[in-house]
Amino acid sequence: MFFYSYTILWIIIIILSLSVLILFKKLAPPKPSLDMEELGLDKGMKTPITNLNGLKKENVNLLEPKKIGTVLIYLSVNCGACANVLRDISNYVTDHTNLSVVIFMKGENEREIINKVGDLNNQIPIIFLTEEHIGLFKISLFPFAYFLSSKGVVLAKGGVPAGRRHLELLTHLAMSGNRSI
Template identity: 25%
Template sequence: MSPFFAASYVLLWLVVFLLAYIVLAMAKRIYRISLPASDRGIQVGVSFPFPNMKAFQRRRLGAGSVSSGGTLVFFTASDCDACKRVYPVIDQFQRANANYDYALFMVASEEEGASILEPYANAFEAAFVDDLAPFEVPGVPFAYYLSAEGKVLSKGIFHEALHINHLIATGKKANRKLA
């Protein structure tokens, strides 16, 4: 075998390994997502201000919840087009993941909110509010993931089930750090 051929053969394999490394590094970056506005809202580790609302009387949410997985709190508005696309996502996620408690706060009148949520056959514990300021929500659709003790573990704007799963995974990491 000529020295030129051996050198080119080694160089070829070095290029192949380098390209494989680059592709794997790029693939890892693609799967790292972060939710918009995850740095805004109620700070991680702070108790969520659950109001004493009639909508949440069926189950105790937040501190003292019977849920082992924590609570997912969603915020939407009746005039938000993106929010209209997340109700089916929340509904499907809730049906597939029964180990969490769910709460939905919607900026809407009770009649308007009830008509929007009618296709979901009372799948949501929903409260209709005039203002999201007490919850420090920067925009909608927004979600908080709370610990079983009612403390905020993660937060952010969401649009699909992947984002909700990311919210939970981030929250579980934060819970380990807080413990």
């Protein structure tokens, strides 16, 4: 009889302990993430191309070995949320000198893109986003961004409609999840 009551007591303790653990897991704050992380290239995948020509006809290398990573930002001239990102990029670049930033912009022609980005074209490489690029990088919406390691591996990705706030989150996700960038 003593053995049965002792066993039942331990079963109750185990069930209560598991219930408390489950409750704590449910109450834990969710991990930060960007919307639309399921889109685009898979995390851990290498970038499909590394060298492109910018709007100023310069060679743009997406992999900068002297930097800890590269942020690729995909925008469209006709995207309202992209204006938030364009407005915030200059300050983001100033605060993250250890990162390389490249903008891919979709528009009717290069002149339209140059008019949209203004002086930013002198600070950051801007690439005319073609249908081929959209297919290679699996871009299905704007604004979208990837954080690449210095070796070209996708470390973080997602939609960045809130501009600076989302770019900072993208950077945090890439840095916190990959200590050996």
